[in-house]
Amino acid sequence: MRIFGAVLAVCIMVLPMAAMAQGAQVAFGGLKHDSSLPVEIAADQLKIDQNTGLATFTGNVLIGQGTLRLGAGSVVVEYTTQGGDVQNMRASGGVTFSNGAEAAEAQSAVYAPGSGQMVLSGEVVLTQGNNALAGERLVINLSDGTGTMEGRVRTIFQTGNN
Structure with missing residues (x-):
């Protein structure tokens, strides 16, 4: 999947249909998500520190919540020491994120x-069907399906004539 992202990023930079901007508002209809669903995590290894409220998952980490999927080399989960509620998850090492037909790749991600x-964050590439969008930072509000791509934004929109 990382190779696909690199090839897609190169295509985004060289194709003449690419539009350039400093930031872009993006509709994420397929990324609208119910964050109250249970979170499932699988990994090769888990280290828990109950004093700090951190759980560190390493090696082929896959997180699922409903139809949302996030994969990474490692994920640090911060949870409350009383009650065990997840506050946030910080992923790094080849992050892939998907929900239905929409998918993104980045160097790191934080999910609350x-x-x-x-x-x-970091060389973000988002695909929505045949369309692609790239930038340095993508902020997605999964509650309402909206988002903003920041940094030097590059995009390809398919016109349907292909």
Whole structure:
């Protein structure tokens, strides 16, 4: 999937249909999500520190919440020491994120389940069907399906004539 992202990023930079901007508002209809659903995590290893409220998952980490999927090399989960509620998840190491037909890749991501906000950072590439969007930072509000791509934004919109 990382190779696909690199190829897509190169295509985004060289294709003549690419539009350039400093920031872009994006509709994420397919990324609208119910953050109250249970979160499931699978990984090769787990280290828990109950004193700090941190759980560190490493190796082939896959997180699922409803139809939302996030994969990474490692994820640090911060939880409340009383009650065990998840405050946020910080993913790094080849982050992939998907929900239905929409998918994104980035170097890192922070997800706050309580607010439904996901922030992807570092060489972000988002695909929505045949369309692609790239930038340095993508902030998604999963509660209402909206988002903002920041940094040098590059995009390709398919016109349907292909």
